[in-house]
Amino acid sequence: MIKHIINIVILTFGLSQNAFAAPGELFKIHEFGTILEASATITICANIKGPVSCQKYTVNRTNLGITTTTNHAYPFSGIKVDTRKFKILNCTSKINEYCLLPLNSHTPANTSITTVAVNMQAVASIHTEVGVAYNQQNIATGGTEPYTYSVSRGTLPEGTSLNSSTGTVSGTPSTPGDFDYSIKVTDANLSTAIAETNGTISAALSTTTPSNTTVDAGQTATFSTTTSNGIAPYSYQWQISTGGAYSNVSSGTGGTSAIYTTASLTTGSSGNTYRVVVTDSAAVPTSVTSGAATLTVNAALSTSAPSNTTVDTG
Numbered sequence: 001m002i003k004h005i006i007n008i009v010i011l012t013f014g015l016s017q018n019a020f021a022a023p024g025e026l027f028k029i030h031e032f033g034t035i036l037e038a039s040a041t042i043t044i045c046a047n048i049k050g051p052v053s054c055q056k057y058t059v060n061r062t063n064l065g066i067t068t069t070t071n072h073a074y075p076f077s078g079i080k081v082d083t084r085k086f087k088i089l090n091c092t093s094k095i096n097e098y099c100l101l102p103l104n105s106h107t108p109a110n111t112s113i114t115t116v117a118v119n120m121q122a123v124a125s126i127h128t129e130v131g132v133a134y135n136q137q138n139i140a141t142g143g144t145e146p147y148t149y150s151v152s153r154g155t156l157p158e159g160t161s162l163n164s165s166t167g168t169v170s171g172t173p174s175t176p177g178d179f180d181y182s183i184k185v186t187d188a189n190l191s192t193a194i195a196e197t198n199g200t201i202s203a204a205l206s207t208t209t210p211s212n213t214t215v216d217a218g219q220t221a222t223f224s225t226t227t228s229n230g231i232a233p234y235s236y237q238w239q240i241s242t243g244g245a246y247s248n249v250s251s252g253t254g255g256t257s258a259i260y261t262t263a264s265l266t267t268g269s270s271g272n273t274y275r276v277v278v279t280d281s282a283a284v285p286t287s288v289t290s291g292a293a294t295l296t297v298n299a300a301l302s303t304s305a306p307s308n309t310t311v312d313t314g
Contacts, residue, residue, distance in 0.1 A: 025069055026055050030108060033063030037144075037189065040113055041082040048078035048098040056082070065108030066101070073104040081113060085144045089114040118143025118187040120167070122195035126284045129230060130173050130204040134160050138167035138195050143187030152194055154181030157201050169197075176203040176229075205230030207278045209291030217267050217300040220252070223274050224259040225290050230280035234258075237277045241292070246275065262295075270297040 027044050036059070044066065045054040068074060078098030081087055089112040091099035103109050118140055125136040134157060140147045149167040156162065157179045160171030167183060180198035210223035227234045238260040239246040249255045251263040260274070273292040279285045 026053060026072075027057075027103065028067050028069070029057055029059060030065040030067075031059055031061040031063070032065070033061045033112070036060055036062060036086070036113065037115070038083070038085070040086045042079055042113075043082055043098075044079045044101075044103075045077060045098060046074045047076050048095045048100065049076045059113065062114065063110065063112050065110050066103055067108050068103045068105045070105050073102075075102045077101055077103045079111060085116055085142075086113050087116050088112070115144065115189065115191070116142040118147070118185055118191045118193045120183070120185045120193040120195045122183070122197045124197065124199065125169075127282065127286070128157075128173070128199050129202050129282070129286060130176050132172070132204070132286055134169070134171055134173050134201075136160075136169040136197055138169070138183045138185065138197075140167060140185040140187070140193065143185075143191045143193075144189050146188060148186045150184050150186070152182045152184035153196075155179065156181055173201045176201050202231065203229035205278065205280050205286050205288045207276065207288055207290045210274060210276065210293035212294045212296070214296040214298065215265060216298050218264055220262050220264060221295055221297075222259065222261045223276075223293055225276050225278070227258065227278050230286055230288075231282040233281055235279045235281075237279075239275050239277065241273045241275075243271070249274075265295070265297045267297050267299055269295060271295070 026046060039058050039060050041056060041058055043054050043056050045052040047053070078095060079088060079101045080098045088099045093100040101109050101111060119142050120138055120140045123137040123139060125134045127134060138149060147167070149162060149164050151162055156169055157173045159174035160169050162169050162183065167185060169183070178200050182194050182196045184192055184194045186192050206229055207225045207227040210225055213221045213223065215221045223238070236256050236258055238249045238255045240249050249260065252261050254260040260276070272295045274295065275292045276290045277287055278290070279287040
């Protein structure tokens with residue numbers, strides 16, 4: 001069966017464009033082999049290395065025998081499939097997205113079209129901590145849409161689920177521990193691919209509330225916190241409130257460590273509260289803010305001198 005041109009247009013040729021031929025056949029196609037599950041549109045170009053003359057065709061079988069019109073030969077002609085679900089089989093040399101396929105008018109150049117197999121890539125979640133949103137993507141390409149996704153092995157992190165239409169595993173993990181699972185994608189032609197994902201859900205980052213502290217005027221006060229879970233090492237930032245919003249401490253020592261000591265205090269500092277913001281070292285860091293500790297500053301201890309006293313003997 002000889003295929004005829006279905007779409008011929010004239011375009012200005014540019015570096016990233018094809019110059020489509022004026023009306024009149026450049027190529028003839030003989031189709032044979034298995035019938036495709038859907039029609040495929042192909043483009044054949046006379047010269048894929050420079051300014052080219054191209055024509056589009058619709059084909060319906062897997063095998064194609066292609067020749068040029070009478071007395072024409074194109075040593076740098078090429079072919080590509082425009083329909084995304086198909087590709088040229090055994091394309092060994094490609095130029096400008098076209099498979100090199102030298103053509104002449106005497107001997108048919110045989111090539112084959114095949115369905116692009118479905119493939120899938122797993123993209124890990126940025127966050128893997130209890131209480132922090134988990135979002136792991138499984139991205140399918142090739143094959144024939146629509147895709148359907150399912151869990152083929154293992155167990156998802158507790159608190160997460162798979163969207164069978166998008167392939168995304170998402171949710172908020174509720175339990176720490178290791179996970180290891182496989183997601184399978186199935187395309188419209190029942191072609192499948194599998195992607196594996198594993199890792200560890202860590203316990204949620206936490207830090208203790210510093211203790212309330214009472215000192216005398218002229219003394220310093222020390223506050224401390226203990227941090228656990230998340231991803232070590234941790235960074236710290238102590239903050240103070242004098243009755244309004246919190247701000248980072250600007251005096252004392254250890255303002256960016258687990259233990260903070262104030263400068264010398266006055267009774268005017270009494271009632272101030274202190275807290276610490278702790279950040280872990282995850283790829284996308286998580287932060288947690290401790291509860292507040294209250295500072296009490298008493299007046300400095302003092303005592304009066306005893307009075308001189310005079311008494312009689314006996």
